[in-house]
Amino acid sequence: MSDAPTVHTRGISACGLVKHYEGGRVRAVDGLDLTIDAGEFVAICGPSGCGKTTLLNLLAAVDRPDSGSLSVDGQVLTEMSETGIDTFRRVTVGLVFQLHNLLPDLSALENVQVPLLGAGVSRNERLKRASALLERVDLLDRKDALPAALSGGERQRVAIARALANRPSILLADEPTGALDSRNGQRLLDLLDDLQRENGTTLVVVTHEQSVASRAGRILNMLDGRMTDGAA
Amino acid sequence: MRVDGHPLTLLGMTTRRLCRRPMRSALTALGVAIGVVAIVSLSTIVRGLWRTTDQAIHFGDADMFVFQAGAAADLLSTLEEDETRARLLSTPGVSRAVGSLWHILPVEDRPFLLVLGLQVEDVAAFGAELVSGHYPQAEDDVMLGTMASRLLGKRAGDAVTMQGRTYRVAGVFETSVVFYNGAIILPLPTLQRLAGKPGCVTLFQTYCEEDANVSAIADRVESDHPDLVAVASVSEYTKVDQGLEIANGMVWTVTFIAVVIGSIIVANTMWMSVLERTREIGILRAVGWSRRRIVFMIVLEAAGLGLGACVIGSALGMVLAWSTKWLPVSSLFMEPAYDAATLLLALGVALLLSMLGAVMPAWRAARILPAEALRYE
Numbered sequence: 001m002s003d004a005p006t007v008h009t010r011g012i013s014a015c016g017l018v019k020h021y022e023g024g025r026v027r028a029v030d031g032l033d034l035t036i037d038a039g040e041f042v043a044i045c046g047p048s049g050c051g052k053t054t055l056l057n058l059l060a061a062v063d064r065p066d067s068g069s070l071s072v073d074g075q076v077l078t079e080m081s082e083t084g085i086d087t088f089r090r091v092t093v094g095l096v097f098q099l100h101n102l103l104p105d106l107s108a109l110e111n112v113q114v115p116l117l118g119a120g121v122s123r124n125e126r127l128k129r130a131s132a133l134l135e136r137v138d139l140l141d142r143k144d145a146l147p148a149a150l151s152g153g154e155r156q157r158v159a160i161a162r163a164l165a166n167r168p169s170i171l172l173a174d175e176p177t178g179a180l181d182s183r184n185g186q187r188l189l190d191l192l193d194d195l196q197r198e199n200g201t202t203l204v205v206v207t208h209e210q211s212v213a214s215r216a217g218r219i220l221n222m223l224d225g226r227m228t229d230g231a232a
Numbered sequence: 233m234r235v236d237g238h239p240l241t242l243l244g245m246t247t248r249r250l251c252r253r254p255m256r257s258a259l260t261a262l263g264v265a266i267g268v269v270a271i272v273s274l275s276t277i278v279r280g281l282w283r284t285t286d287q288a289i290h291f292g293d294a295d296m297f298v299f300q301a302g303a304a305a306d307l308l309s310t311l312e313e314d315e316t317r318a319r320l321l322s323t324p325g326v327s328r329a330v331g332s333l334w335h336i337l338p339v340e341d342r343p344f345l346l347v348l349g350l351q352v353e354d355v356a357a358f359g360a361e362l363v364s365g366h367y368p369q370a371e372d373d374v375m376l377g378t379m380a381s382r383l384l385g386k387r388a389g390d391a392v393t394m395q396g397r398t399y400r401v402a403g404v405f406e407t408s409v410v411f412y413n414g415a416i417i418l419p420l421p422t423l424q425r426l427a428g429k430p431g432c433v434t435l436f437q438t439y440c441e442e443d444a445n446v447s448a449i450a451d452r453v454e455s456d457h458p459d460l461v462a463v464a465s466v467s468e469y470t471k472v473d474q475g476l477e478i479a480n481g482m483v484w485t486v487t488f489i490a491v492v493i494g495s496i497i498v499a500n501t502m503w504m505s506v507l508e509r510t511r512e513i514g515i516l517r518a519v520g521w522s523r524r525r526i527v528f529m530i531v532l533e534a535a536g537l538g539l540g541a542c543v544i545g546s547a548l549g550m551v552l553a554w555s556t557k558w559l560p561v562s563s564l565f566m567e568p569a570y571d572a573a574t575l576l577l578a579l580g581v582a583l584l585l586s587m588l589g590a591v592m593p594a595w596r597a598a599r600i601l602p603a604e605a606l607r608y609e
Contacts, residue, residue, distance in 0.1 A: 062518045063603035082523070089602075090520025101515045101606070105248045106240065113240035118521035123239035131237070143237055166520065 010038030010073050010169065011202060012059060017068035019054050019225075028054035029065070030225030038073075038169070041196050041203040043216035051225040052206040056174050059204065060095045061085050073169050073202075090119050094163030096173040100155040102147040108158045109134060109143035115165040133161035137191060153184030160191065170202040171195070177212055189215050242525075246532045249505075250540075256501060261540035263497040264582060267490025268545020269552060272578050274486050276553035278479040279569040285476065286466035287409045292359025294437040295446045296464040298329070298453060299472045306434070306473040307334050311460075313420075313433045319457055320436055325449040327441045330354045331433035333423050339394050339416060340384050346415040347394075349423030349433070358437075360412065364388045365403025371422050373402040377413035392416075395426060410567045438462070487577070491585045494541070498589025502534050506593040513597050514605020523598040530594035531587055538586025539579075546578045 012034065019029040028051040036042050046052050057063040058070060061077050064085075070077045073092050080088065094115075102111045112130035121129070134140045137157040147155055156176060163171060173192065177185035193215060196203040205212060213219045221228045238244070250257045289297050298320060303309040313331045320329040333349035350358055355367045355375070365388025368375055376386060381404045386392055390401045399418070407413055424430050440449050450462035461471045470477050506513070513526060553568035 057603045057606075060518065062514075062606065063601070086517075086520060086522040089518065090522075095518055097606070101511075101518075103512060103515065105252055106245070107237075109237050110240040110244075114516065114521075115519040117240050117242065118516065118519060118525060123241070127237060127239045162519065 011040070012036040012073075012170070012204070013071045014058075015069045017055075017058060017070055018066045019051075019058060019063065020066055027225050029058065031068070032222075032226050034220070034227060036202060036204060038202050039200045041193070041215070041217045042205070043213035043219045044204065044206045044222055045208060045210075045213045045219055046222035047208060050222045052208075052222055053174055054225075055222070056095075056172050056204070056206045059170075060093050060172050061088050062095070090115065090166055092168055092170060094166070094168040094171045096156070096159050096163045096171070096176050098175040098178045100147070100152075100159040100179075102155055102158055102162070104147055107144045107146055108139060108150065108154075108161075111147070111158055112161045112165055115162060119166050121166075129165060130161070133164055134158070136195075137161045151184075152180050153188060156180060156184075156188055157191065160188070160195070164195065164199075167199075168201070170204070173203070173205045175207055176205065177207070177209065182211075185212070242529060242532060246529065246536055249533055250536050256504075257537060257540070260497060260501040261537050261544060264494040264538060264541035264585060265545035265548065267486075267494040267585070268541055268578050268582050269549040270486045271483070271490055271581055272546050272549025272574055273552040275483050275574045275577060276550060276568040276570055277556060277566065278476075278483050279571060279574060280553075280566040281479055282466050282476060283569045284410050284566045285469055288411065289463060289466065289469075291407065291409050291412065292357070292437065293439070294330075295440045295444075296438045296450055296462050297472075298436040298438050299434070299461050299463065301454075301459050301461045301471075303472055305475075306469075307336065309434050309472060310429060310432050311434070311436070313431055316433075316436065316460070319460075320438060320453065323449065323453055323456060325440050325444040325452070326438060328439040329436040330357065330439075331420070331436050332358075333420060333427060333429060333432065334434040335423060335427045337394055337426065339380075340386075340392055342383060345380055345383075346411060347423060347426075348412075348415050348417050349420040349427075350417055351420045354420075355417060358417075360405035360407050360417070363404045363406050365401065368402045368417065368419050370400075371419050372397070372399045373419065374399045375403045375405050375417040376401055377415045377417075378404060378406045379410075379414040380416055383414070487581055491581060491588065494582070494585035495588040498534050498537060498586045499592055500589075501537070502530060502590050502593035503596070505533070506530065506597045510600060510605050513600050514602045517600065517602040518606060526600075527594040527598050530597050531590045534586040534590030534593075535583055538582040538584075541586070542579045542582035545582065546575055549578070 014032055014034040017029050017032040020027050044052050044055065058065050059072060065078060075088055103114065109130050112133050113126045116126040116129060131140060134143050137160055139154060139157055142150060142154060177188055180188060189212060192203060195201065205216060207213055299306060300309040300311050317329045317331060320326050335347045336344045337347045339345045352368055363378060374392060381387060384392060386401050388401050388403050391398050392401060424432060440446050446464050450464045453460055453462045463469055463471055516526060550570060556568060
């Protein structure tokens with residue numbers, strides 16, 4: 001493990017990444033090293049509580065590490081200001097949550113527009129891009145439905161469309177099939193697979209399901225906050 | 233590919249959120265509206281007082297009122313009639329000066345009415361329109377304003393009793409000034425006797441020559457006669473009476489109280505709203521919304537509540553002010569004045585207190601860490 005940050009032009013690089021909770025009692029990520037190349041499809045596997053979601057949150061910059069260095073798509077997150085982090089979340093990464101996390105008052109079409117509104121994209125462009133994404137995930141005919149009226153699989157597909165709205169170079173997915181039955185789960189993975197190939201997006205999927213991990217080009221195993229198989 | 237539907241806007245999101253809990257939004261708006269009601273009704277009444285006073289100063293095309301300097305209140309001004317008139321008429325630019333004695337007296341079963349004493353020969357020139365009967369001709373003749381006539385239930389030819397003496401109603405008059413309509417006009421010597429002020433008047437309605445500089449003449453009156461004050465506009469009325477200023481001060485006091493209470497109500501609602509939506513705010517932060525945008529969203533919601541409160545409060549406030557026309561006392565002195573300035577004040581206050589109330593919740597929302605918010609249940 002090295003203390004010096006390794007900055008890649010694209011892709012992801014972490015050195016000695018640490019994230020503790022409860023005053024250090026819970027060591028969710030504990031000196032983790034990681035390298036993922038641009039355009040790779042990587043699955044991060046491990047048992048519940050091993051720190052997968054915390055790692056994903058750090059990569060998505062929704063959480064900040066206690067120490068170590070983290071570079072994503074050429075940007076050193078550990079040295080960025082709050083404003084820079086906001087821009088990073090808006091532009092560089094798309095995040096798919098385990099439980100879709102759609103806004104309940106907004107229709108499918110409006111949910112996809114949320115990141116575009118945050119990025120200051122023009123009204124017409126917002127509508128055009130969100131419609132195209134819904135069509136891509138095969139849900140344009142359900143554009144006016146509220147999340148409560150969508151099935152679990154449909155909600156996750158809307159969440160993927162939302163994650164792709166600002167055309168991120170990195171897509172991060174946290175147990176994306178966790179709440180789906182196997183048929184819908186496979187359909188969703190097909191979609192993620194296709195999108196990753198079409199756009200050359202770096203795709204990082206956190207999962208504890210082997211069937212999901214087997215889709216990835218590379219599997220990284222995590223235990224007690226560290227990679228167990230020399231991921232760096 | 234077909235592109236239809238509506239683009240998502242911050243305003244649309246705000247409206248949807250406020251409608252998500254309609255009862256809470258409505259009750260918050262109502263709480264804030266109470267402050268707005270107080271501001272609008274009081275302001276409308278006070279502006280009515282100002283307008284009525286201004287109309288009185290310039291009634292019958294007069295240019296100014298002249299009072300005794302240093303009097304504790306307008307009605308306590310006492311001027312020697314003949315001597316003061318002579319001094320005023322000697323002032324360059326002054327063409328006419330009509331003295332009148334103003335007094336408050338119980339009349340019949342009314343605890344008080346405004347009673348004006350005018351020389352009989354000045355009554356016609358005073359500018360009141362005769363509705364029925366004729367101008368006073370004898371010392372026990374009186375004229376009633378239309379409102380006084382209605383309150384007392386007296387018409388031309390009837391008798392009215394004041395301080396144990398009976399007077400004959402010679403006529404009924406109407407003017408454009410509300411409190412003149414609620415007054416009684418007596419021959420000046422009669423009222424001077426009743427009030428115990430022989431040879432005295434309260435003020436002079438002073439007329440200037442055509443195209444004269446009224447302000448300069450008013451200054452001249454005051455500089456030549458330090459015992460006199462000239463009031464050429466309602467804003468100068470504080471020279472003889474603080475009542476209007478006190479009323480104005482009350483409006484600002486109520487405004488201040490409304491802002492404080494309203495802000496607390498809005499803060500409470502917005503704080504609850506932010507707490508309930510911690511996870512939602514976390515999602516917005518996770519998809520790249522900046523802190524500034526989150527703050528703007530919260531403030532916009534609060535402003536929406538303020539706007540609703542302004543509409544409800546302004547409407548209720550105007551109805552409340554209008555209803556004072558049916559109160560026997562206030563209807564004698566003023567008519568509510570509805571103007572854009574009052575509504576702008578209400579709008580400004582409603583928006584200001586809403587935004588003040590949103591400061592703390594918005595600050596909290598902006599400080600929410602996305603990861604913590606996403607874990608929030």
